Amino acid sequence: MDDIITRPRPTIWHKLTIALIIFLPLAILNTGILWVFYYQERETTKNIIKTHAVNMTEMQRVKIGDNFKLIVSDLMFFAGYNQLLDMFENPEFHVTRLINDFSLFSRGSKIFDQIRMLNETGMEIIRINLFKGDPVIVPSEQLQFKGDRYYFKDTIGLEKGEIFVSPFDLNIEQGRIEQPLKPMIRFATPIFERKGQKRGVIIFSYLGANLIQDIKNLVTDSPGFYMLLNSEGYWIIGMDIEDEWGFMYEGRKSRTLKNTNPAAWEKISESESGQFDNREGLFTFTTVYPLFEGWKSSTGPRRGIWNEC
Helix, strand or coil: CCCCCCCCCHHHHHHHHHHHHHHHHHHHHHHHHHHHHHHHHHHHHHHHHHHHHHHHHHHHHHHHHHHHHHHHHHHHHHHHHHHHHHHCCCCCCCCHHHHHHHHHHHHHCCCEEEEEEEECCCCCEEEEEEEECCEEEEEEEHHCCCCCCCCHHHHHHHCEEEEEEECEEEEEEECCEECCCEEEEEEEEEECCCCEEEEEEEEEEEEHHHHHHHEEEEEEECCCCCCCEEECEEEEEEECCEEEEEHHHHCCCCEEEEHHHHHHHHHHHHCEEEEEEEEEEEEEEEEECCCCCEEEEECCCCCCCEEEC
8 A cells, every 4th residue: 555645735934935035036136236227327327417517617617718708809909999099199089989989889799888988097088888788978077087996096007918807796886786786897908009108998897697697598407506606705696696796795794605515615715626526416616717828816806917918
């Protein structure tokens, strides 16, 4: 008679144990493979973002530089303009011809709040104001003495071919910040007659809103936030509009990147350009000079000089 062998029916725990022995290694293997793919994808995405940030920062730097080069080119053109030089040599020269030329230029460019010519004492000879996109010639009886202003003092002492560039700030009218806000950068250079004698200065007051809008247009579809800061860490363009132009307002003097994020400001301050991560995220930065490689910082905090020669 054959022996009958009976086996106990596998319990649910026995089945689970077998399942774990078979499927757990596969699950771990699959998880590992997925993690590798995820890590690679994450690193690829991160590198794309980093590269994009570097490219966008460089595009903004180049855009600002190109804008300033055009301004300098126009300024130097008028500093040596034959009509202007004729005014010093021809007693019968009628200044209206020169005023009309400045007015036409203002109408065509539409980026200068004021175009002014001052004599060697600081008295305005010509002033063209831009009002709602149209040039307005200021009558001779309304021209003002500007010999005590820093931009005249700093410019009249320059040599031929040197250019004064003011800080990027807000326009002040009658001792108060003009409303609506009017960001401004002044470009100026001395005027010399053909015999070499210095006879005054020419000043272009550039409407900085054009520059700010150009920067914003470049980064419209870019991820993250963009900022423009001056050399002291004050925001010109910030994430919060209340932080902008802090150096112009008594109650905002402490609103700087140095105070809100000292670690980031330290890294930014020690390099011309770079990229780094911290707890706040990825920072990509570059330094923008108002002109180009020929830039020279002056001894005073309110001015900069570039020598075109």
